[in-house]
Amino acid sequence: MDTLRRTVLKGASASGVLVAALAAGLLKPTQVLATEWNKVAFEAKDTPAAMKAVGAATAAESKDLKLTAPDIAENGAVVPVDVSSGIANTISISIFVDKNPNPLSAAFDFANGALPDVSMRLKMGQTSIVRAVAKTADGKFYTASKEVKVTAGGCGG
Amino acid sequence: MRQALIAATAFALALATQPVVAQNKPAPAATAKKAAKPAAAAPVEEKDAATVEFEKFRTMMEESNPAELFEAQGEDFWKSIRGPKQVSLATSCDLGLGVGIVKGAYVQMPRYFADAGKVMDAERRIVWCMIEKQGFKEADIMKQPFASGSYTPEPTSLVTYVAANSKDMKFAVPLKDPRVKEVYEIGREVTNHRAGPYDFSCNTCHGADGKRIRMQNLPNIATPKGATTAVMGWPGYRMTGGVMLTQQWRMGDCFRQQRFPQPKYVSDTITSLLTYMTANANGATYKGPGIKR
Amino acid sequence: MGSPMKIRAQMKGDVADIKILMAHTMETGQRKDPKTNQAIPAHFIQQFSVEVGGKAVVQSQTGPSISTNPVFGFKVKGAKAGDKVVVKWQDNKGDSRADEATVA
Amino acid sequence: MNATIRISILAAAMIAAAPAALADSDHRAKALAMMKQDFVTKGQATADRVSEDGLQAICNRTGNKPPEKIAQRLEADQMAAVKYPADGKLMGDxxxxxxxxxxxxxxxxxxxxxxxxxxxxxxxxxxxxxxxxxxxxxxxxxxxxxxxxxxxxxxxxxxxxxxxxxxxxxxxxxxxxxxxxxxxxxxxxxxxxxxxxxxxxxxx
Structure with a gap:
């Protein structure tokens, strides 16, 4: 069985073991998921700091990384975002909202046939650039971004 | 009112992103000669651009509607043995088509229930069953009838489950039943009733075609088209606050904006309004629980 | 223990389309209770994993800016109808939940 | 609502004199009785708000189209109650x-x-x-x-x-x-x- 590569996220050293244990049904979900949450990256106050914390200090713009989001969000509390990478050997994708208090929203590692294609819904406090960062197996980072106009506060409720 | 304001901001933003359209707008000086009417016409076209974007967005949302979570919860409540009398609704509650039958029940309510001696809408019937069949205390249910934060009342989940089981079916409120017709006529009178400090009735906003408050379009509930718009998508998952809300809530919040006092939960007044509106939508296809801004 | 998830998995060609709805408040920690004016503590899913046919396919970390009642969609190549899909999440208060579905 | 309107007696007289407008009165009476039971005070929105005042009653009973004579009379009555500023200045900022x-x-x-x-x-x-x-x-x-x-x-x-x-x-x-x-x-x-x-x- 392939190892799920926890490239963007911390706790990489433990992952191979964990995935094996998980596949074998040895662990309860709490134990499986109790790897280290990347507190530094998620609590970073701006996108450069957050990107640095996931190891993506430099990332090249790429047309092959597609970020789909509405031009105007009807409600900032629920902004649908879809990211798919056409870059060969993409192993992880992370999403940042520049103007959110903590820009990093989510990071995903893909393995065992999972395509680098994810859809999700984000909260956006205000109009902002939404940014996707993809990492390839050889450790290169690529980015794509799009501005989403928000009509009402999502984080304030 | 807040909704209207938010929609307003949305529209302003929409304009900001549409330089071509905005620049083509007739200059105020030009509209002056033709009096005020043409000035009102331009923004209606521009609003459509924002509306189109919102509709695209709404379609994306409907693909995976969190309302399904509440539907699943409601199904669990419906089938489980619960309450002081230790009985399930599935084996005790008649929604009009026979005990336990859920399929198609929602689009045929409000209807008359002989055991209660009343015309009831779906949520009211569910609450009635919870009290009469399962032995829940009315006062407990009345304490917090609407979702707030992470709290979702049981009748809300139940009505979401029941409504989902009428998806793609046609509204068919049994108006031939004179008891239902009577409540329908009373409901029509409720929509006409002007009162309160602002002299508003339901019809002040919802009694004519093509009106809006700020950018919020107002369906005319007297017409089949308007009534269909009004009843479609309820119960609905509200993106603001991330809560599931029902028609009972919607009616109450309309009265709040009308500057009226608060209508009691599952009261005759709400049933009469839902009878009037849903029957006016008879024949239209119900699309299931919706998603609201 | 949290409320059940809704997981839908459907084959489209040779790719399984997986949609996951999670029931979670995803409280940001930045809101105040309007009544007490006290900050409402953050409460959000921090990690989740997706397995298909016994293989871990997605491992995720999330912050509180994921919308209330999160919805995620993934695509998995090489899956087949009948494969079991298992999703597990864990939040910042240590609460967790696991649910499963079958690829249709 | 505090503002009292001096037309309620006139309203009652008008209603009595306008049988044509009473076609739906049975349903209306039932609606009114029902609403009085079903609405409760919340915040500043007191339960009595659901009751009509005289002017509202006339509009409600005539489909917002009262007979012209009555309308004129009552409009004048409302007009008489308009309080214009004592300083005579009507334009602010x-x-x-x-x-x-x-x-x-x-x-x-x-x-x-x-x-x-x-x-x-x-x-x-x-x-x-x-x-x-x-x-x-x-x-x-x-x-x-x-x-x-x-x-x-x-x-x-x-x-x-x-x-x-x-x-x-x-x-x-x-x-x-x-x-x-x-x-x-x-x-x-x-x-x-x-x-x-x-x-x-x-x-x-």
Whole structure:
């Protein structure tokens, strides 16, 4: 069985073991998921700091990384975002909202046939650039971004 | 009112992103000669651009509607043995088509229930069953009838489950039943009733075609088209606050904006309004629980 | 223990389309209770994993800016109808939940 | 509602004298009785708000089309109750007026009692061109002063209309903002300026 590569996220050293244990049904979900949450990256106050914390200090713009989001969000509390990478050997994708208090929203590692294609819904406090960062197996980072106009506060409720 | 304001901001933003359209707008000086009417016409076209974007967005949302979570919860409540009398609704509650039958029940309510001696809408019937069949205390249910934060009342989940089981079916409120017709006529009178400090009735906003408050379009509930718009998508998952809300809530919040006092939960007044509106939508296809801004 | 998830998995060609709805408040920690004016503590899913046919396919970390009642969609190549899909999440208060579905 | 209206006796007389308007009275009577039972006080929205006052009763019973003679009589009655400013000045500051026109606050059970009430104007009317989010329940007021001038008579008309629209058209959809004490004298003056001041964006 392939190892799920926890490239963007911390706790990489433990992952191979964990995935094996998980596949074998040895662990309860709490134990499986109790790897280290990347507190530094998620609590970073701006996108450069957050990107640095996931190891993506430099990332090249790429047309092959597609970020789909509405031009105007009807409600900032629920902004649908879809990211798919056409870059060969993409192993992880992370999403940042520049103007959110903590820009990093989510990071995903893909393995065992999972395509680098994810859809999700984000909260956006205000109009902002939404940014996707993809990492390839050889450790290169690529980015794509799009501005989403928000009509009402999502984080304030 | 807040909704209207938010929609307003949305529209302003929409304009900001549409330089071509905005620049083509007739200059105020030009509209002056033709009096005020043409000035009102331009923004209606521009609003459509924002509306189109919102509709695209709404379609994306409907693909995976969190309302399904509440539907699943409601199904669990419906089938489980619960309450002081230790009985399930599935084996005790008649929604009009026979005990336990859920399929198609929602689009045929409000209807008359002989055991209660009343015309009831779906949520009211569910609450009635919870009290009469399962032995829940009315006062407990009345304490917090609407979702707030992470709290979702049981009748809300139940009505979401029941409504989902009428998806793609046609509204068919049994108006031939004179008891239902009577409540329908009373409901029509409720929509006409002007009162309160602002002299508003339901019809002040919802009694004519093509009106809006700020950018919020107002369906005319007297017409089949308007009534269909009004009843479609309820119960609905509200993106603001991330809560599931029902028609009972919607009616109450309309009265709040009308500057009226608060209508009691599952009261005759709400049933009469839902009878009037849903029957006016008879024949239209119900699309299931919706998603609201 | 949290409320059940809704997981839908459907084959489209040779790719399984997986949609996951999670029931979670995803409280940001930045809101105040309007009544007490006290900050409402953050409460959000921090990690989740997706397995298909016994293989871990997605491992995720999330912050509180994921919308209330999160919805995620993934695509998995090489899956087949009948494969079991298992999703597990864990939040910042240590609460967790696991649910499963079958690829249709 | 505190504002008492001196027409309730007349209303009762009119209703008794208008049997044609009573076709739906059975359902209406049932609706009224039902609503009295079903509504409860919440916040400042007291249960008695669901009862009609005399003017509302007439409009409710005539489908908002009262017989002309009665309408004229009652409009005059409402008009007589309009309180014009003692200082004779009817135009305030249009900038303050714009803020009042934007606000939709006031009188709901979720509004805090005692806070200033908004004019709710943009909810229903187009006014200044910059505000593109306006309602269409009422007519457009864009270029109101430019088209009509701002003579003393026009100022008086606008003040009166905002104070009590029912003194011009008995069953107007517009609330009686001054009559019920929602908007204070100074606020109405500001709104008059928003519509009539040549410097107001409404008239540019």
């Amino acid at each position: 249009w900038k303050a007026g714009e803020k009042i026109a934007q606000s939709g606050r006031g009188f709901t059970w979720s509004d805090e009692p005692g806070l200033p009430v908004g004019g709710n104007c943009y909810n229903c009317h187009q006014i200044a061109p910059k505000e593109t989010s306006f309602g269409t329940v009422g007519p457009s007021l864009f270029h109101f002063g430019k088209l009509r001038g701002n003579t003393a008579d026009m100022q008086k008309y606008v003040y009166g209309k905002i104070y009590n629209a029912k003194s011009f058209s008995l069953c107007s959809e517009m609330p009686r903002f001054g009559h019920i004490g929602a908007l204070k004298e100074a606020q109405i003056k500001h709104l008059v300026a928003l519509l009539l001041d040549p410097e107001s964006p409404v008239n540019k």
